[in-house]
Amino acid sequence: MxxxxxxxxxxxxxxxxxxxxxxxxxxxxxxxxxxxxxxxPPYVALDCVGAGVGDCVLVDxxxxxxxxxxxxxxxxxxxxxxxxxxE
Amino acid sequence: MxxxxxxxxxxxxxxxxxxxxxxxxxxxxxxxxxxxxxxxPPYVALDCVGAGVGDCVLVDxxxxxxxxxxxxxxxxxxxxxxxxxxE
Amino acid sequence: MxxxxxxxxxxxxxxxxxxxxxxxxxxxxxxxxxxxxxxxPPYVALDCVGAGVGDCVLVDxxxxxxxxxxxxxxxxxxxxxxxxxxE
Amino acid sequence: MxxxxxxxxxxxxxxxxxxxxxxxxxxxxxxxxxxxxxxxPPYVALDCVGAGVGDCVLVDxxxxxxxxxxxxxxxxxxxxxxxxxxE
Amino acid sequence: MxxxxxxxxxxxxxxxxxxxxxxxxxxxxxxxxxxxxxxxPPYVALDCVGAGVGDCVLVDxxxxxxxxxxxxxxxxxxxxxxxxxxE
Numbered sequence: 001m002x003x004x005x006x007x008x009x010x011x012x013x014x015x016x017x018x019x020x021x022x023x024x025x026x027x028x029x030x031x032x033x034x035x036x037x038x039x040x041p042p043y044v045a046l047d048c049v050g051a052g053v054g055d056c057v058l059v060d061x062x063x064x065x066x067x068x069x070x071x072x073x074x075x076x077x078x079x080x081x082x083x084x085x086x087e
Numbered sequence: 088m089x090x091x092x093x094x095x096x097x098x099x100x101x102x103x104x105x106x107x108x109x110x111x112x113x114x115x116x117x118x119x120x121x122x123x124x125x126x127x128p129p130y131v132a133l134d135c136v137g138a139g140v141g142d143c144v145l146v147d148x149x150x151x152x153x154x155x156x157x158x159x160x161x162x163x164x165x166x167x168x169x170x171x172x173x174e
Numbered sequence: 175m176x177x178x179x180x181x182x183x184x185x186x187x188x189x190x191x192x193x194x195x196x197x198x199x200x201x202x203x204x205x206x207x208x209x210x211x212x213x214x215p216p217y218v219a220l221d222c223v224g225a226g227v228g229d230c231v232l233v234d235x236x237x238x239x240x241x242x243x244x245x246x247x248x249x250x251x252x253x254x255x256x257x258x259x260x261e
Numbered sequence: 262m263x264x265x266x267x268x269x270x271x272x273x274x275x276x277x278x279x280x281x282x283x284x285x286x287x288x289x290x291x292x293x294x295x296x297x298x299x300x301x302p303p304y305v306a307l308d309c310v311g312a313g314v315g316d317c318v319l320v321d322x323x324x325x326x327x328x329x330x331x332x333x334x335x336x337x338x339x340x341x342x343x344x345x346x347x348e
Numbered sequence: 349m350x351x352x353x354x355x356x357x358x359x360x361x362x363x364x365x366x367x368x369x370x371x372x373x374x375x376x377x378x379x380x381x382x383x384x385x386x387x388x389p390p391y392v393a394l395d396c397v398g399a400g401v402g403d404c405v406l407v408d409x410x411x412x413x414x415x416x417x418x419x420x421x422x423x424x425x426x427x428x429x430x431x432x433x434x435e
Contacts, residue, residue, distance in 0.1 A: 001305040001336055003287070008119060008173045012145060014136050015166035024145070026090070026119055026171060032269060032287055032303045040302065041127065042119045044088040044145055049275050053174045058273060058285070058305055061335045062149070062323070074148045075088055078334075079276035084287060086269045087314045095206060095260045099232060101223050102253035111232070113177070113206055113258060128214065129206045131175040131232055140261045149236070160252075161235045162175055182380060182434045186406060188397050189427035198406070200351070200380055200432060215388065216380045218349040218406055227435045236410070247426075248409045249349055262392040262423055264374070293356060293374055293390045301389065310362050319360060319372070319392055322422045323410070339421075340363035345374060347356045348401045 001078065002059040003030050006051055010044055018073075023047040025077065027059060032084060045075040056081040088165065089146040092117050093138055097131055105160075110134040112164065114146060119171060132162040143168040175252065176233045177204050180225055184218055192247075197221040199251065201233060206258060219249040230255040262339065263320045264291050267312055271305055279334075284308040286338065288320060293345060306336040317342040349426065350407045351378050354399055358392055366421075371395040373425065375407060380432060393423040404429040 004027035012024065025047055029040040034056050043059070051057050058079035091114035099111065112134055116127040121143050130146070138144050145166035178201035186198065199221055203214040208230050217233070225231050232253035265288035273285065286308055290301040295317050304320070312318050319340035352375035360372065373395055377388040382404050391407070399405050406427035 001285075001334060003303055003305060008171050010145070010166075010171055011169045012166035013169055015145070016135055016147075016163075019145075019165060024088075024166075028119075029302050032289075037302055041116050041124055042090055044090060048277055058271070058276065058280075060277075073088060076277075078280060079271075079273040079285075082272045082274055084269050084271055095258050097232070097253075097258055098256045099253035100256055102232070103222055103234075103250075106232075106252060111175075111253075115206075128203050128211055129177055131177060160175060182432050184406070184427075184432055185430045186427035187430055189406065190396055190408075190424075193406075193426060198349075198427075202380075215377050215385055216351055218351060247349060262372075262421060264390055264392060290389050293376075298389055309364055319358070319363065319367075321364075337364075339367060340358075340360035340372075343359045343361055345356050345358055 002061070003032070003081070004028060004057055004059050005030050005034070005036060006053050006055050006057060007042070008053060019046070022073070025051060027057065027077070030056060043075055045077045046073040047077045049077055049080055051077045051080055089148070090117050090119070090168070091115060091144055091146050092121070092123060093140050093142050093144060094129070095140060106133070112138060112140070114144065114164070117143060130162055132164045133160040134164045136164055136167055138164045138167055176235070177206070177255070178202060178231055178233050179204050179208070179210060180227050180229050180231060181216070182227060193220070199225060199227070201231065201251070204230060217249055219251045220247040221251045223251055223254055225251045225254055263322070264293070264342070265289060265318055265320050266291050266295070266297060267314050267316050267318060268303070269314060280307070283334070286312060288318065288338070291317060304336055306338045307334040308338045310338055310341055312338045312341055350409070351380070351429070352376060352405055352407050353378050353382070353384060354401050354403050354405060355390070356401060367394070370421070373399060373401070375405065375425070378404060391423055393425045394421040395425045397425055397428055399425045399428055
């Protein structure tokens with residue numbers, strides 16, 4: 001999974017049926033201190049956990065066995081990060 | 088999903104059977120302000136939503152569960168972007 | 175899919191059974207004007223359409239639903255590019 | 262698989278059901294001498310082998326056939342590295 | 349598939365059950381002339397063809413249909429390269 005920050009929402013009227021009703025969020029990768037990695041391109045992920053703009057999130061790129069039926073995209077937001085503990 | 092802009096069409100007479108009849112579009116990644124990211128290589132995606140040259144689109148790289156039966160390629164255009172809202 | 179140019183053939187006597195009899199071609203990514211992107215690493219793809227050295231081709235990296243039974247590798251050449259039309 | 266070092270733990274109360282109860286670790290790629298590759302972004306992997314902060318680990322990005330039922334994420338820690346032998 | 353050179357072996361006592369008994373090799377990408385690409389990170393692949401340190405190999409990253417039952421990892425060595433022919 002990637003660490004990312006939600007920076008915007010996408011509005012797309014014309015889209016694949018499976019995406020209808022889903023919330024599409026623009027994300028950008030962050031480092032372990034939650035700083036945006038500016039040289040990385042933005043991605044669009046489907047929200048599965050109620051995330052919003054400004055949240056620091058966990059993004060799954062697919063490839064797992066026990067897939068969540070809501071994961072109908074190649075990138076899904078699967079968690080909202082509370083804290084990162086360095087011990 | 089990636090944010091990209093359609094820049095050209097591909098003509099390929101000799102191709103895998105599954106691609107016959109599909110529209111193959113050359114895309115380049117854009118940033119969240121829809122500016123082309125020139126250092127990124129171009130890709131070719133199969134159109135699933137009626138996109139054309141000049142459109143800003145959502146590109147799915149596969150890996151989802153509930154796949155659209157039209158997604159017979161590793162990269163499919165699954166949405167045309169209307170707006171990106173930063174709130 | 176990626177845009178690439180076939181630059182060489184691979185000879186490998188010792189290989190996985192599924193690759194026996196297949197044509198293994200070394201490819202390098204090209205930009206939308208078919209210029210080699212020299213900083214990109216070369217890859218090896220299994221030919222599915224009769225491509226040869228010098229051809230500009232479409233390379234599928236897997237991840238589709240309706241897979242071609244000949245696609246037994248993670249990278250398959252699925253088309254030979256005739257032209258790229260910018261409109 | 263990637264060579265990586267575990268640098269932190271992630272706490273995420275709000276997450277996909279499949280991740281509940283799993284240990285989420287922040288990892289960073291290392292080179293063959295176990296030095297951190299600072300320009301690489303951090304990732305978050307699900308622990309499958311009892312790894313902890315400071316361990317040098319093997320990370321599987323999915324895509325295998327014989328998947329471990331515990332691999333419910335796109336990145337799973339599948340081994341703890343004892344030594345790397347150069348012969 | 350990637351062109352790579354085997355540079356070392358990995359010893360990992362604690363690992364996922366599916367990897368037990370498998371040979372884990374550290375690989376680094378090479379260019380078409382078999383020169384190491386030093387800026388690329390090393391990876392660890394499961395050997396499926398009897399490769400050893402020093403061999404130039406073909407590495408499959410998964411994603412194929414007709415998977416070899418020995419490919420239980422996301423990266424498998426599926427061939428040993430004899431020659432690369434530029435014609």
